[in-house]
Amino acid sequence: RRRATASRRDRGPPPACSRERVAGRTFFGTVRLALLLAVLAFVALGAWLDRSRSTDWDAPLRVTLYPIAAGGDAAVRNHVASLTADDFGDFTGFFAREARRHGVALEEPVRVRVSHAVTGPPPLPPEDAGMIGIAAWSLRFRYWAWRVAVDDPLPTPDVQVFALYHPADGAHAVPDSLGLSKGLMALTHLYAGADAHGSNQVVVAHELLHTLGASDKYDRATGLPLAPDGLGDPDQSPLHPQRYGEIMAGRIATDAGTAIIPESLARMVVGPASAR
Numbered sequence: 408r409r410r411a412t413a414s415r416r417d418r419g420p421p422p423a424c425s426r427e428r429v430a431g432r433t434f435f436g437t438v439r440l441a442l443l444l445a446v447l448a449f450v451a452l453g454a455w456l457d458r459s460r461s462t463d464w465d466a467p468l469r470v471t472l473y474p475i476a477a478g479g480d481a482a483v484r485n486h487v488a489s490l491t492a493d494d495f496g497d498f499t500g501f502f503a504r505e506a507r508r509h510g511v512a513l514e515e516p517v518r519v520r521v522s523h524a525v526t527g528p529p530p531l532p533p534e535d536a537g538m539i540g541i542a543a544w545s546l547r548f549r550y551w552a553w554r555v556a557v558d559d560p561l562p563t564p565d566v567q568v569f570a571l572y573h574p575a576d577g578a579h580a581v582p583d584s585l586g587l588s589k590g591l592m593a594l595t596h597l598y599a600g601a602d603a604h605g606s607n608q609v610v611v612a613h614e615l616l617h618t619l620g621a622s623d624k625y626d627r628a629t630g631l632p633l634a635p636d637g638l639g640d641p642d643q644s645p646l647h648p649q650r651y652g653e654i655m656a657g658r659i660a661t662d663a664g665t666a667i668i669p670e671s672l673a674r675m676v677v678g679p680a681s682a683r
Contacts (some may be wrong), residue, residue: 408496408647410586415544418520423487425553430538438511443474449642450575454631455470455561457459464506464511464513464516465513466513466516467513467515467516467517468516468517468518468563468566469518469520469564469566469655470517470518470519470564470565470566470567470568470615471519471520471521471522471559471561471564471566471567471568472495472520472521472522472570472611473521473522473523473524473555473567473568473570473574474487474490474521474523474570474572475487475525475526475527475528475529475570475652476571476572476573476574476599477528477571477573477596478573478574479574479597480574481547482574482599482600483573483574483599484487485570486572486600486661487572487599488523488597490521491521492519492520494521494604495519495521495645496610497605497610497671497672497673498517498519498608498611498612498672499515499518499670500517501516501608501612501672501675502516502517502612503515503516503517504620505677507680508676508677509579509677509679515613520564522561524555524558524559524560524561525555525569526560527550528545528571529548529552529569529571530548530550530551530596530632531570531582531594532544532545533670543588545589545590547589548587548590548592548594549589549590549592550569551646552569552590552592555567564617565591566591566592566615566618567591567592567593568578568592568593568595568611568614569592569593569594569595570595570597570607570611571594571595571596571597571599572597572599573596573598573599574598575598575599575600575602575603576613580594581597581598582595583596584596584610584613585614586613586615586617586618587617587631588617588618588619588620589617591612591618591619592616592618593615593617593618593626594614595607595611596610597610597611605669605670605672605673606668606669606670607656607670608671609654609668609669609671609675610657610673612672613654613655613657616654616655616677616681621655621681622655622681623634623657623660624637624653624655624656624678624680624681625637625654625655625656625657630658630666631658631660631664631665631666632649632652632653632656632657632658632659632666634654634657634662635680636678636680636681637653637654637655637656637660637678638640638652638653638656638660638678639651639653639674639675639676639678640676643651647660647661647662647663648660648661648662649661650674651674651675651676652666652669652674652675652676653675653676653677653678653681654672654675654676654677654678655677655678655680655681659674659675
């Protein structure tokens, strides 16, 4: 050990070139870190600006809905191909009605366009994925949605809603829909066919409000509306059955342990908590 220590002493200080390499690595590492922080700050600022612009209600919120056939069913494809903005009049009417009720002065708070620019399905979230897997999917989805907006001849919207239509045969349940506030995008799973059109618009309205920051107002374990924020009229007497449902609860409470899925937006409202 004494010989090894003496040998190290005899070597003297490290050569100047080694010190320059270490200094170079430190400098470039600092530059990379600064660039990364700048990118993160830019993304955070963009998200904040998107949220501010989408909820200041000084101009109509521009929503583009992209109907997509999930699978090769011919009836579903025909239904998707026939959809236009006129088919979502109940949707825009719902937001106009509820905006007036909560003091928003715009006559047309939400403006919907339908685009058929998407020809293939979006990247779907992985099943039973952890936080890293979900984060990776979110980045892929946001990049895919950005490419769609770039290639779409319609003007760039404030919110993108990707609507995957499935056969309305009752044989299979559709996956859960998602609304992402970071990126202002929604991925909805709907049923093709005239009978499901009203309930489809309930799903789209629910997910659109998720993109603007509204939270769910139902019990995740039971699916039942939470009181009082998940009830259409928490001051109603008697309390049940409720005449209306709260849009972020997604159902109308018929009694303390039962709720029904609404057939249209006619019996849905935006409650005070969701409006805030």
